Amino acid sequence: MAPRLATIDLVSKCDSFPDPETDPKGHQERMSELYTFVWEDSRGRFPIGYLPLSVLDALTKAPESIRGPLEVDHALRTVALFNQPETEEERTRLVAHLAAYWRSNKTFDILKGWRSELWPVHGRNGELLFSMERSAMGLFGTTRYGVHLTAFIRRDDGESKYDFRIWVPRRSLTKSTYPGMLDNTVAGGLMTAEDPFECIIREADEEASLPEEVVRKHATEVGTITYIFVTDERSGGEPGYIYPECQWVYDLELPADESIIPEPKDGEVHSFALCTVEEIQEQLAQGMWKPNCALVMLDFFLRHGILTPENEPHYEELRARAHRPIHFPGPHQNYQLPSKREIELRQQLA
Numbered sequence: 001m002a003p004r005l006a007t008i009d010l011v012s013k014c015d016s017f018p019d020p021e022t023d024p025k026g027h028q029e030r031m032s033e034l035y036t037f038v039w040e041d042s043r044g045r046f047p048i049g050y051l052p053l054s055v056l057d058a059l060t061k062a063p064e065s066i067r068g069p070l071e072v073d074h075a076l077r078t079v080a081l082f083n084q085p086e087t088e089e090e091r092t093r094l095v096a097h098l099a100a101y102w103r104s105n106k107t108f109d110i111l112k113g114w115r116s117e118l119w120p121v122h123g124r125n126g127e128l129l130f131s132m133e134r135s136a137m138g139l140f141g142t143t144r145y146g147v148h149l150t151a152f153i154r155r156d157d158g159e160s161k162y163d164f165r166i167w168v169p170r171r172s173l174t175k176s177t178y179p180g181m182l183d184n185t186v187a188g189g190l191m192t193a194e195d196p197f198e199c200i201i202r203e204a205d206e207e208a209s210l211p212e213e214v215v216r217k218h219a220t221e222v223g224t225i226t227y228i229f230v231t232d233e234r235s236g237g238e239p240g241y242i243y244p245e246c247q248w249v250y251d252l253e254l255p256a257d258e259s260i261i262p263e264p265k266d267g268e269v270h271s272f273a274l275c276t277v278e279e280i281q282e283q284l285a286q287g288m289w290k291p292n293c294a295l296v297m298l299d300f301f302l303r304h305g306i307l308t309p310e311n312e313p314h315y316e317e318l319r320a321r322a323h324r325p326i327h328f329p330g331p332h333q334n335y336q337l338p339s340k341r342e343i344e345l346r347q348q349l350a
Helices: 007-014 024-031 053-061 088-104 109-113 134-140 196-208 212-218 277-285 291-303 315-321 340-348
Strands: 034-041 044-052 070-073 078-081 118-122 128-133 144-154 164-171 186-189 220-230 242-253 269-276
Touching: 007 291, 007 315, 034 053, 044 053, 044 078, 044 118, 044 134, 044 242, 053 070, 053 078, 088 109, 088 128, 088 134, 109 134, 118 134, 118 144, 128 134, 134 242, 144 196, 144 291, 164 196, 164 277, 186 196, 196 212, 196 242, 196 269, 212 242, 212 340, 220 291, 242 291, 269 277, 277 291, 291 315
Parallel strands: 034 078, 144 242
Antiparallel strands: 034 044, 070 078, 118 128, 144 164, 144 186, 164 269, 220 242
16 A cells, blocks of 8 residues: 655655755756756846756757757756747747657657647746747746636535535546546646636636636636646656646635536546545545645645644645745746736626
């Protein structure tokens, strides 16, 4: 039987890239397997991602006509790439050319999960440097963005210490990543130029059949979580890719009479179950949840007073690691909760 997971174990399974301050040896060992992907602007060079050695090797073997000029500094362990084209559109085409070349040559297993979705890579002035096929993002270790929503009802019936009943989906058994594991009610990746709130509305319809007017009027943006994940064999493709990630997080209280419930729609979800907090805590302890979704659920428990300094020995570490600094540029660096006026404008669109 697998050992039961404590809260800190769940955090470490998601935020699994060693921190240079708390684990300098582990960080040094991990960095020995990586090169830093750098970009150059008028102020000089800055990091935007991490490349495994296998990706560097594939880059050196790819024709320059496919990937463009490649600059490798072995002393600094840096790689500069894609910055010759002058426009974002041209750079995006160059990135797509390389990703398609690797896909056609079956260079990386991770590209078997090709999604035909473009995800953004940002510069330090907020500009879009280029967009990249979703499945290829992990090859370059650039920051990834997504949205997660927890839908719940309130029910005080004596079956639980808490009055939350949370809708928990089981991922499709045929998904290429984490098949059959438990997830947040709604979750998805943020495509280039997509607004996070509009993204969660789209995903809520596609994955859970939740009406737009309900989500638009009642979903509450509660913040972001940030972490750096190192992929494993369940992630799709080879293990060891670096995923710096920022997730916009939403809560949605649904009617207690269950007149509105999530239901599978696009095949991403096998089924939904309405669970007590205690049931979810047991699922988490058994390792049944997808790692980043477990962290979102723990954040929900923190925000709603289910986990407290009195009952959780790693309370402060959990709070800190659910909001880990990511030093690559992007919208996560200047995030602010929406203003009351912004919330009202969103709701008026329903």
